[in-house]
Amino acid sequence: EPEVTQTPSHQVTQMGQEVILRCVPISNHLYFYWYRQILGQKVEFLVSFYNNEISEKSEIFDDQFSVERPDGSNFTLKIRSTKLEDSAMYFCASSRTGDYGYTFGSGTRLTVV
Amino acid sequence: AQKVTQAQTEISVVEKEDVTLDCVYETRDTTYYLFWYKQPPSGELVFLIRRNSFDEQNEISGRYSWNFQKSTSSFNFTITASQVVDSAVYFCALSEVYNNAGNMLTFGGGTRLMVKP
Numbered sequence: 714e715p716e717v718t719q720t721p722s723h724q725v726t727q728m729g730q731e732v733i734l735r736c737v738p739i740s741n742h743l744y745f746y747w748y749r750q751i752l753g754q755k756v757e758f759l760v761s762f763y764n765n766e767i768s769e770k771s772e773i774f775d776d777q778f779s780v781e782r783p784d785g786s787n788f789t790l791k792i793r794s795t796k797l798e799d800s801a802m803y804f805c806a807s808s809r810t811g812d813y814g815y816t817f818g819s820g821t822r823l824t825v826v
Numbered sequence: 827a828q829k830v831t832q833a834q835t836e837i838s839v840v841e842k843e844d845v846t847l848d849c850v851y852e853t854r855d856t857t858y859y860l861f862w863y864k865q866p867p868s869g870e871l872v873f874l875i876r877r878n879s880f881d882e883q884n885e886i887s888g889r890y891s892w893n894f895q896k897s898t899s900s901f902n903f904t905i906t907a908s909q910v911v912d913s914a915v916y917f918c919a920l921s922e923v924y925n926n927a928g929n930m931l932t933f934g935g936g937t938r939l940m941v942k943p
Contacts, residue, residue, distance in 0.1 A: 769928065820871075
């Protein structure tokens with residue numbers, strides 16, 4: 714069964730450093746998403762991406778965050794200057810159409826120290 | 827604005843008991859989708875079910891069943907004859923459909939289910 718692949722599974726970074734989280738969505742999917750989950754809390758929407766641009770973003774997704782689809786397969790989330798409160802599990806997801814269910818990746822646990 | 831409430835933060839049962847996880851939602855849209863996801867200790871989100879707002883028929887899949895009641899805005903999940911492997915956090919989620927924007931999911935706070943042997 715097709716999967717959404719996220720790398721790395723765990724990343725530790727120093728406060729203030731830039732970090733890039735990588736995702737390979739399912740190949741025939743057109744919609745891409747990032748979500749985050751602070752430890753012990755609910756999963757929160759960050760951003761959706763369609764047709765090479767951001768289609769929706771939440772209040773969490775401020776100027777420190779950016780997304781990119783640099784080639785035909787990868788979808789990345791960049792955090793420019795990480796803060797302690799950015800420590801969370803980040804999930805990538807993709808869907809074939811705008812009204813279809815997602816497939817989530819297994820997540821990247823980001824720890825900012 | 828859409829909202830999903832899972833009032834039960836934690837439930838503990840003994841193996842073989844039946845357990846129901848509650849989910850109540852709020853939305854202004856007439857077309858929407860409801861989901862349940864399982865998050866085992868390993869952390870990934872495992873899709874369980876998707877239901878659209880026009881389909882109120884209850885669904886059964888093995889030991890899992892879902893009760894969608896539009897009149898009470900609820901989408902409850904029942905596990906029959908629970909097993910230790912069912913121990914996980916379960917999330918209910920809602921999506922409204924945006925034209926060409928994809929479907930943003932709003933998650934509930936989750937219910938941690940502990941099944942003891």
